[in-house]
Amino acid sequence: MSSFLPTEQRLAITCRRYPEFPREPAVLVRLVKHIHKRVHDGANAMLKPWGINHPEYNILMMLYGTEGYTLNPSQLADAAGEKSANITRLTNELCDKGLIERTASDEDRRKVTLTLTAEGLAMIKGFLPDVCTLLDRQAGGLQPREAAQLERLLKKFLDHLDQG
């Protein structure tokens, strides 16, 4: 039995009570919400032994995925989908843990450079096997063709959200 059934039944009642209610968009939005929650919780549980949480993991991985392991706070905010005020707090914590380093930029003295430290890189290499296992398991229900199709449709969805 799917965990989504109750939600779907409630949507059916909603549509009966308010016939203009657009069922399909509502279903998609709620599915995204449910999936996001499970993925987020699963990631947090997996990362707990490493002493970091999902947002912190995202920041580390954004730096790992960048040439030179370096980004500004504003780039990070954009990349990790966090508000800039949030980045300050998160990067402070990561600095305290010695995983990233904060230095002033030379070219533009308003800017700050955040760089992965050797310890940060070591931690990433430590948890990456677990991350790979988790990701493979999370998306394991989909055939390669289905996954590719899902990627295409989600991108189309997102593109339209960006415009509108």
Next chain:
Amino acid sequence: MSSFLPTEQRLAITCRRYPEFPREPAVLVRLVKHIHKRVHDGANAMLKPWGINHPEYNILMMLYGTEGYTLNPSQLADAAGEKSANITRLTNELCDKGLIERTASDEDRRKVTLTLTAEGLAMIKGFLPDVCTLLDRQAGGLQPREAAQLERLLKKFLDHLDQG
């Protein structure tokens, strides 16, 4: 230009540095995250004039989508995807605003019944047109066939997350 491109480039670099990294699952997870964020923010902006936020909206709509406009806190937590401690706080606020009502259950005196009030129902009827417009706009980039396919794939994704 898609807002997802930088993320995709970072994933490419990550895969180069750590070849076992499962690109496709990671792309899917990050797409879900991005979409969720935009949907959530959009909903909050739309609801602001009504004096409620997205989680509160979800709770109201769960009740609206139930026969008798009534649920227990635990059912609500499950339905709205919130932790039960969170439900207490949210429903307290909604009670204070007079949108829902909290009464003790007769059959099981541990339980509490949360019911939509007339004012709550009136507010829902007030914002539903805006909600419909927003939902239609958010999912407007997809053809009906694409939306149905996306629904199918997301459900498969979620089902597998529930099992594993």
Next chain:
DNA sequence: AGTTGATTGTACATAAATGTACTAAATGCA
């Protein structure tokens, strides 16, 4: 009846996220 174990909901402390206001520095232009 009495005891045990599970469930329901809440209070309280803690953590995480956001909004707002502000400083410092860069940019554009008269």
Next chain:
DNA sequence: TGCATTTAGTACATTTATGTACAATCAACT
């Protein structure tokens, strides 16, 4: 140059979410 405007980043207050511990109730069994 001098001044307004824009941008980057952070500090602080507020809002929102989570974890933990607890009291009340129920259900099952002796």
